[in-house]
Amino acid sequence: MTPLEELLAERIRRYGPIPFADFMRECLYHPVYGYYSKTELQRLADYYTSVDVHPIFGRLLARKFAEMWEQLERPKEFLLVEAGAGVGRLARHILDFCEATLPDFFAALRYVAVELSASRRKQAAERLERHGRANHLRITQEIPEHVPAGCVFSNELMDALAVHRVVMTAGSFEEVLVGCDHGRFVDVLGPVSTCAINDYFATQGITLHEGQHAEAGLEACDWIAEVGRRIERGFVLTIDYGHRARELFDERHMRGTLLAYQQHRVSEDFYRSPGEQDLTAHVNFTALENWGKRSGLKTTEFTSQTAFLLALGQPNEFADVYDPGQTETDQIRARLQLKTLIHPEGMGERFHVLLQRK
Ligand SMILES: C[S@@+](CC[C@H](N)C(=O)[O-])C[C@H]1O[C@@H](n2cnc3c(N)ncnc32)[C@H](O)[C@@H]1O
Known part of the structure; x- marks a missing residue:
C-alpha cells in the first residue's frame, strides 16, 4: 500500500466508510501525496487543457476581460482573479498579451493567481516573476476577501472540486461511500451523510431514475456562493x-x-492508485447559477466554448493567433491549434462558458 492508501485505509478502519468527496479531496489535494501536489509533468502526461493548446486561448480571454473593464466604466483598478491558476501558464498568456496589446487596460490590471497547491504556486511565481515585480500580479492560496471591481474566473477548476456520490434506490437517495475490504477500497451504500445532498437535488428540481448514479457537487456550490x-x-x-x-x-x-x-x-476505476490519477466530474452549471443567485450573481451568458471564442476572435479574424516574425509553418500550426479549441469535435462543444454578473 502507498502512504496515501495507508492514511485513507486507517481513517476508514477507525471511523467507518467515508463520503467519496473526502476520498477525492485527499487523492487530489493531500499536501504531500495528492495528485495536484505533484509535478506538473505528471498532469501533462495524463491530460491537457485549453491553456496547453495555444496562447490564443488566453489572448481571447484577455479581450473579454478588457470588455468587462469597459462595462464597469474603466475602474482605476480591475482585480482579475484566476482561481485554480496552476503553474501560471494562462496568467502569463493573459498578462503578456495585455501588456503588448491593451495598454490602457493593462495599466488598471491587478492579477491575482489563486492556487491551492504549494508546489504549483512556487512554479507560478518563477514563471510570473517579472509581472510580480511590476506590481501587476500576486499569487495566493485564497480568493481575496473583497473584490471592489473585477472578475473571478476559472478554467477547469470546477470539475476538479470534490463531489459526493449517490444512487437512487427504491425512490430515495443512498450515498455511495468508500469502505475498505482487506486492503482494497470498495463502494459501500449508506444513508446520505449530509442533508445538503437532499437540498442540492431538491433545489434544482432533480429526480433521478431508479438505479441512476449521480454526483452532488456541494463544494462547487459553496465556492460560487462565497x-x-x-x-x-x-x-x-x-x-x-x-x-x-x-x-x-x-x-x-x-x-x-x-x-x-x-x-x-x-476509466471508472476510481480507487486505483490514489493520488496518481486525476478524478473529475462534469460540472452542473445550473447549480452554479442557483447558488450564485444566493449572493447576487445573475447569469448573463451561457454558451459553448466554440461560440464564446468565435465571438471574441472574429472581429479581427483571429489575428491574435500569430506571433511577430513567425514562419509560415508556425502560422499553419497555430491555426490548427486554434481549430482544436474552437472546433465542435475538438474542445469547442464539450466545454461551456458561464458568465455571471453582480
Ligand atoms: C484541472 S487543474 C486546471 C489548471 C489550469 N486552470 C488550466 O486550465 O490548465 C485545477 C487546478 O485548480 C487547483 N485548485 C483546486 N481547488 C482549488 C481551490 N479551492 N482554490 C485554488 N486552486 C484550486 C488545483 O491545484 C489545480 O492546479
Missing part, C-alpha cells in the same frame, strides 16, 4: 465541461459522470 459574496461589482466567468442540470441528470448519464484520467486513458 465568490459572489466577495465581489462588490463585477463578473464570474467559468469555463469547464459539463451541462445544465436537465441534461446532466438525464437517462444518458445513468452511471454519473465521474471519471479517472491517467496517461490520457479514461
Whole structure:
C-alpha cells in the first residue's frame, strides 16, 4: 500500500466508510501525496487543457476581460482573479498579451493567481516573476476577501472540486461511500451523510431514475456562493465541461459522470492508485447559477466554448493567433491549434462558458 492508501485505509478502519468527496479531496489535494501536489509533468502526461493548446486561448480571454473593464466604466483598478491558476501558464498568456496589446487596460490590471497547491504556486511565481515585480500580479492560496471591481474566473477548476456520490434506490437517495475490504477500497451504500445532498437535488428540481448514479457537487456550490459574496461589482466567468442540470441528470448519464484520467486513458476505476490519477466530474452549471443567485450573481451568458471564442476572435479574424516574425509553418500550426479549441469535435462543444454578473 502507498502512504496515501495507508492514511485513507486507517481513517476508514477507525471511523467507518467515508463520503467519496473526502476520498477525492485527499487523492487530489493531500499536501504531500495528492495528485495536484505533484509535478506538473505528471498532469501533462495524463491530460491537457485549453491553456496547453495555444496562447490564443488566453489572448481571447484577455479581450473579454478588457470588455468587462469597459462595462464597469474603466475602474482605476480591475482585480482579475484566476482561481485554480496552476503553474501560471494562462496568467502569463493573459498578462503578456495585455501588456503588448491593451495598454490602457493593462495599466488598471491587478492579477491575482489563486492556487491551492504549494508546489504549483512556487512554479507560478518563477514563471510570473517579472509581472510580480511590476506590481501587476500576486499569487495566493485564497480568493481575496473583497473584490471592489473585477472578475473571478476559472478554467477547469470546477470539475476538479470534490463531489459526493449517490444512487437512487427504491425512490430515495443512498450515498455511495468508500469502505475498505482487506486492503482494497470498495463502494459501500449508506444513508446520505449530509442533508445538503437532499437540498442540492431538491433545489434544482432533480429526480433521478431508479438505479441512476449521480454526483452532488456541494463544494462547487459553496465556492460560487462565497465568490459572489466577495465581489462588490463585477463578473464570474467559468469555463469547464459539463451541462445544465436537465441534461446532466438525464437517462444518458445513468452511471454519473465521474471519471479517472491517467496517461490520457479514461476509466471508472476510481480507487486505483490514489493520488496518481486525476478524478473529475462534469460540472452542473445550473447549480452554479442557483447558488450564485444566493449572493447576487445573475447569469448573463451561457454558451459553448466554440461560440464564446468565435465571438471574441472574429472581429479581427483571429489575428491574435500569430506571433511577430513567425514562419509560415508556425502560422499553419497555430491555426490548427486554434481549430482544436474552437472546433465542435475538438474542445469547442464539450466545454461551456458561464458568465455571471453582480
Ligand atoms: C484541472 S487543474 C486546471 C489548471 C489550469 N486552470 C488550466 O486550465 O490548465 C485545477 C487546478 O485548480 C487547483 N485548485 C483546486 N481547488 C482549488 C481551490 N479551492 N482554490 C485554488 N486552486 C484550486 C488545483 O491545484 C489545480 O492546479
